[in-house]
Amino acid sequence: xxxxxxxxxxxxxxxxxxxxxxxxxxxxxxxxxxxxxxxxxxxxxxxxxxxxxxxxxxxxxxxxxxxxxxxxxxxxxxxxxxxxxxxxxxxxxxxxxxxxxxxxxxxxxxxxxxxxxxxxxxxxxxxxxxxxxxxxxxxxxxxxxxxxxxxxxxxxxxxxxxxxxxxxxxxxxxxxxxxxxxxxx
Numbered sequence: 001x002x003x004x005x006x007x008x009x010x011x012x013x014x015x016x017x018x019x020x021x022x023x024x025x026x027x028x029x030x031x032x033x034x035x036x037x038x039x040x041x042x043x044x045x046x047x048x049x050x051x052x053x054x055x056x057x058x059x060x061x062x063x064x065x066x067x068x069x070x071x072x073x074x075x076x077x078x079x080x081x082x083x084x085x086x087x088x089x090x091x092x093x094x095x096x097x098x099x100x101x102x103x104x105x106x107x108x109x110x111x112x113x114x115x116x117x118x119x120x121x122x123x124x125x126x127x128x129x130x131x132x133x134x135x136x137x138x139x140x141x142x143x144x145x146x147x148x149x150x151x152x153x154x155x156x157x158x159x160x161x162x163x164x165x166x167x168x169x170x171x172x173x174x175x176x177x178x179x180x181x182x183x184x185x
Contacts, residue, residue, distance in 0.1 A: 046068055046071045046072060051075065054078055057116070062116075062120050073151045077155050080159070103160070110153075114150075118150050
């Protein structure tokens with residue numbers, strides 16, 4: 001009887017232990033930490049300390065004067081650049097060296113040189129707001145609009161390159177399908 005009771009207790013403890021480990025493994029597999037719930041409001045203002053850059057190297061001092069919408073725009077651009085860089089790295093890993101197009105060259109120059117220069121110029125205009133007068137406010141407003149247009153231009157160029165990348169992958173798949181279909185007879 002005591003042996004039966006011991007086996008029952010051992011089985012119960014084993015089932016609970018394995019169940020708990022399985023539950024934790026399930027949460028780990030889907031990227032959830034049990035007992036920890038953090039909600040991030042997507043509409044909450046972005047703080048510079050929370051921002052991480054995957055590919056862009058930007059001066060935080062120059063970003064400190066940007067409105068939330070432009071900071072989010074820069075993060076979207078950075079995410080798209082990361083996607084494009086990953087694609088380029090996959091090509092290099094396959095020992096494929098694609099010819100760089102003028103569009104890619106211009107975008108690279110915009111991202112790694114001109115964007116930092118534009119942000120620096122915008123920062124200097126925005127921080128010159130200590131002597132507030134109508135002329136300074138007009139200049140700051142124009143600077144904000146010009147920076148927004150530049151960000152829109154850069155994002156449009158990135159979108160175009162990413163679209164070309166997707167189209168190329170789709171074309172490659174079509175070619176391979178046609179090849180397989182032609183040799184299956």
